[in-house]
Amino acid sequence: MTTSTPCYWMHLGAGSFHRAHQAWYLHRLLQQGDESWHIALGNIRNDASALLAGLAKQNGQYTLETVTPEGERAWETITSIKKVLPWDEDLTALIEQGTDKNTKVIAFTVTEGGYYLDTDHQLDPRHPDIQADLSGDARTIYGALARILRQRVAQHGAPVTLLSCDNLRHNGERFRHGFLTFLQLSGQTELHEWVSANTTSPNTMVDRITPRPTADIATRVLAETGVNDAVPVMGEAFIQWVIEDDFINGRPALEKVDVEMVTSVLPWEEAKIRILNASHSCIAWAGTLIGQSYIHESTQTEAIKQLAWEYVTQDVIPSLTPSPLDLAAYRDVVLSRFGNPYIQDTNQRVAADGLSKIPGFITPTLTECYARGDEPRATAVLPALFFLFLQRWHRGELPYEYQDGAMDVDALHRMMASDDALTQFTTDETLFGPLAQDARFSDLLRTTVQDMDAWVTAHQPS
Structure with missing residues (x-):
């Protein structure tokens, strides 16, 4: 009208x-x-x-x-x-x-x-x-x-x-x-x-x-x-x-x-945030760490795409099932969209605001995996990548300026400069909530950071 x-x-x-x-x-x-x-x-x-x-x-x-x-x-x-x-x-x-x-x-x-x-x-x-x-x-x-x-x-x-x-x-x-x-x-x-x-x-x-x-x-x-x-x-x-x-x-x-x-957006919201948004960040952090600039470039790198696929398949889909959506089909559509070479979306844009994305997009899946008795090995890759990303940021080794609305620059630099930076990161309740006090999670993340550090080294361009 x-x-x-x-x-x-x-x-x-x-x-x-x-x-x-x-x-x-x-x-x-x-x-x-x-x-x-x-x-x-x-x-x-x-x-x-x-x-x-x-x-x-x-x-x-x-x-x-x-x-x-x-x-x-x-x-x-x-x-x-x-x-x-x-x-x-x-x-x-x-x-x-x-x-x-x-x-x-x-x-x-x-x-x-x-x-x-x-x-x-x-x-x-x-x-x-x-x-x-x-x-x-x-x-x-x-x-x-x-x-x-x-x-x-x-x-x-x-x-x-x-x-x-x-x-x-x-x-x-x-x-x-x-x-x-x-x-x-x-x-x-x-x-x-x-x-x-x-x-x-x-x-x-x-x-x-x-x-x-x-x-x-x-x-x-x-x-x-x-x-x-x-x-x-x-x-x-x-x-x-x-x-x-x-x-x-x-x-x-x-x-x-x-x-x-x-009446309720919940099923769509959870699928989008955990499958699309969290995978997007995973790809951006991983791609940046091995010297790539664009999301499509990183998504088309099979080793990176596999990290995102495993995260969704092993941990997210079980967390969101049952759902009115076909979650596996949604995963595949999302990864196809990320691989679009014509968008020219940058890893810099998608990597931003990680301090909000960890608790908002990723920690709920970590928590739910433990609640049902599973170890969230595939999901732990995401905060591990972000920790390695922050290390590069602290050392001035990122190829771009990192933007994060939740970042206290001086405090984050102090944390990353300390001898126990990973412990401080893993036990940060603003990032991981109750898991910050969970020894299982601390051990998992420490091991995963070591594994992903080796992964980054192995996938650096020759």
């Missing part, structure tokens, strides 16, 4: 993934003649200003290039971003848009580390960014939303859905718990009560491999379409979105564009 005054889907997080995923779905609704929902796009931090400026010059439009594993490319002009919200220190444009009564959904992509949760999935109030926001700053999703929603309550108090679109298990629930905890800690009692009663936070599962844009995308776009696009984006042809249907103040008719609206 078309309305004269459109509703707004305000999105916080102006990265490539939003523009290749959520914006594409809403664009498809526009193509069907449903003009009732528009996107307003902004960023919490001042690290996307050039992109936002480029989008603004193009009236929010840009080209999305997709490519199949067989190399078939397609180009599409995405038109769903109707407002580009410029950044300033006071978040003026974000507050104005979030306060608009027609803004009925506030969605966000802030990466796994952007939720500042510990291994018990509780908000970590000790983190410097959270400390700053508790004092009134707006560095995080919590501080930014508190500013936006305080003004919304003051003006009219219309309900709004707060929608996480990140690869975080139970993302809606865990964001919501973190946000309500933040509001309690900051003494915002009235806002806490309002958020509890006037917002919902559905869990979601999102999927499309979206590498950081490179210069050759714009060149191809110009050659194929004749459009001189300053801010194109590229992703794989595969796409999926599963959302719990719990919107408090209306939503787009997403089911008309193949979004799966469900």
